[in-house]
Amino acid sequence: MIIDNLYNEAKGKSPVCLGLDTDESYLPKCISDLGEGVADKIFKFNKDIVDHTKDIVSCYKVQIAYYEALGLEGMKAYAKTMDYIRESGSISIGDIKRGDIAATGEKYATGHFQGDFEADIITVNGYMGEDAISPFYPYLKEKGKGLFVLLRTSNKSAVDLQDVEAGGQKVYLHMGDLIKKWGEGFIGESGFSSIGSVVGLTYPDEFYMLSKTYPNMFFLVPGYGAQGGTGKDLARILKESACAVVNSSRGLITAHKNKTEDTDYAQHIRNAALAMKGDITRWL
Numbered sequence: 477m478i479i480d481n482l483y484n485e486a487k488g489k490s491p492v493c494l495g496l497d498t499d500e501s502y503l504p505k506c507i508s509d510l511g512e513g514v515a516d517k518i519f520k521f522n523k524d525i526v527d528h529t530k531d532i533v534s535c536y537k538v539q540i541a542y543y544e545a546l547g548l549e550g551m552k553a554y555a556k557t558m559d560y561i562r563e564s565g566s567i568s569i570g571d572i573k574r575g576d577i578a579a580t581g582e583k584y585a586t587g588h589f590q591g592d593f594e595a596d597i598i599t600v601n602g603y604m605g606e607d608a609i610s611p612f613y614p615y616l617k618e619k620g621k622g623l624f625v626l627l628r629t630s631n632k633s634a635v636d637l638q639d640v641e642a643g644g645q646k647v648y649l650h651m652g653d654l655i656k657k658w659g660e661g662f663i664g665e666s667g668f669s670s671i672g673s674v675v676g677l678t679y680p681d682e683f684y685m686l687s688k689t690y691p692n693m694f695f696l697v698p699g700y701g702a703q704g705g706t707g708k709d710l711a712r713i714l715k716e717s718a719c720a721v722v723n724s725s726r727g728l729i730t731a732h733k734n735k736t737e738d739t740d741y742a743q744h745i746r747n748a749a750l751a752m753k754g755d756i757t758r759w760l
């Protein structure tokens with residue numbers, strides 16, 4: 477199961493999930509000056525990053541909005557990036573945050589679990605209920621794919637809805653119970669389900685509590701670095717269970733900014749990923 481592979485990669489390499497939220501402004505001059513289209517430039521940057529980091533990170537999360545914003549050219553770069561991650565033997569997370577019901581949900585599943593945009597795992601929004609999640613089940617069963625369902629997101633206004641009490645329980649805990657239930661049929665050898673959840677590191681106490689409440693749940697954890705989360709915040713959770721991968725996007729893929737515009741940029745990004753790995757693992 478994909479979740480067992482991710483668990484093994486996180487244990488064997490590091491819990492670092494490198495976020496390829498690639499904005500054109502992040503490209504060093506040695507790439508932006510090339511006489512090629514934007515898709516080729518962005519792909520070149522992403523490919524170089526994968527080549528320089530695949531031995532030290534567990535997975536790559538590719539945030540589709542950065543590519544959609546560039547239209548057809550951007551989507552070509554997205555497709556090539558997903559393909560290259562697979563070719564490199566690494567795990568890809570398509571950060572698409574979809575969530576629609578029935579026939580529409582089936583189209584999202586087809587669009588992101590096979591064909592041009594195929595990912596190993598995708599992020600989904602389950603706040604419409606199981607009808608927005610069940611269209612993906614056949615791909616989990618038959619193609620070994622996985623889901624990360626939004627549970628406790630990293631943004632400030634997450635609390636406006638997710639902390640509301642309903643029936644004596646906060647909304648996000650109710651969502652946690654649902655994700656646990658949806659994932660029960662997909663538990664792998666690692667003890668984790670291929671239906672995991674997204675919990676922001678910006679709420680470390682809630683994350684700790686969730687990791688205790690749902691021992692079979694694997695977590696995708698954004699919020700490290702640019703949003704303020706630290707290795708120390710993670711330590712008490714990962715010490716007890718290797719239950720998460722931790723994403724950093726801007727904190728890693730802009731590490732070369734103001735340092736170099738030359739081809740050594742990827743080494744700066746690798747160094748930043750190594751520093752993040754060190755920051756997380758030194759507390760364990």
Ligand SMILES: O=C(O)c1cc(=O)[nH]c(=O)n1[C@@H]1O[C@H](COP(=O)(O)O)[C@@H](O)[C@H]1O
Nearest residue numbers: 539599629630674676698702703724725726
């Ligand atoms: O699903 C996500 O990945 C996600 C959920 C969440 O609650 N907060 C969050 O920041 N993210 C994503 O995680 C990444 C964070 O990027 P940086 O803040 O640049 O590290 C972005 O791709 C966000 O879309």
